[in-house]
Amino acid sequence: MKLYGHPMSTCTRKVLTTLAEKGHEAEFVLVDLMKGETKQPANLARQPFGQVPTLEDDGFVLYESRAIIRYLDEKLSGPKLTPSEIREHARMEQWISVETSDFTPPAMTIILNNLFGRMQGKTPDADAVSKAREKVGATLDVLDAALATKDFLAGGQFSLADICYMPYIEYLFAAESGDLVTKRAHAGAWWKRISERPSWKKATGK
Ligand SMILES: N[C@@H](CCC(=O)N[C@@H](CS)C(=O)NCC(=O)O)C(=O)O
Numbered sequence: 001m002k003l004y005g006h007p008m009s010t011c012t013r014k015v016l017t018t019l020a021e022k023g024h025e026a027e028f029v030l031v032d033l034m035k036g037e038t039k040q041p042a043n044l045a046r047q048p049f050g051q052v053p054t055l056e057d058d059g060f061v062l063y064e065s066r067a068i069i070r071y072l073d074e075k076l077s078g079p080k081l082t083p084s085e086i087r088e089h090a091r092m093e094q095w096i097s098v099e100t101s102d103f104t105p106p107a108m109t110i111i112l113n114n115l116f117g118r119m120q121g122k123t124p125d126a127d128a129v130s131k132a133r134e135k136v137g138a139t140l141d142v143l144d145a146a147l148a149t150k151d152f153l154a155g156g157q158f159s160l161a162d163i164c165y166m167p168y169i170e171y172l173f174a175a176e177s178g179d180l181v182t183k184r185a186h187a188g189a190w191w192k193r194i195s196e197r198p199s200w201k202k203a204t205g206k
Helices: 010-022 041-046 065-075 086-119 126-146 160-174 185-195 198-203
Strands: 002-005 027-030 054-057 060-063
Touching: 002 010, 010 065, 010 160, 010 198, 041 054, 054 065, 060 065, 065 160, 086 126, 086 160, 126 185, 160 185
Parallel strands: 002 027
Antiparallel strands: 002 054, 054 060
């Protein structure tokens, strides 16, 4: 099994965390984002949108991080990261959908402006960051209320839903917006709980 990605890529990190949770490894093939390798023919042949990650498993090529982590969870031995109980499973899917639609787009606005943009010498768009902070805060209010009565998003079990949020939250801290998480007691405790997992430390090289 090969994973084409970049160690700093949020979507690659979801896959690395899933592999680590399952107790498996894939051969890591670096696609250097910094050198524009995502847009080169070799990567476009695997991932027509010119992005990472892509998984290659015995001739089967799969892109889209959320599809990859679901595939790995079904295919690989190790702890299940999808609840077997139908309502907890549905709850996991609900939170992955919220992450995709309501959390990640504004979180990435903050991250691109305050972290990656700055690294490239660009001045952050303060207005865009401020609006994005409001949106992320509103979504985190909803998560915070849900996490008041359970340890993980799907219920009592760590799941793919928790993994989907982790790379973006990590970068929110580096983008001067970790307060959005820590000032919400239940979301803050949840982040502490999940970010201390060995799988996350392995995926992020800590
Ligand atoms: N929906 C895709 C998004 C992948 C994505 O945005 N990858 C970023 C890195 S985290 C990328 O490759 N960016 C390079 C580019 O767009 O040129 C997924 O979940 O895999």
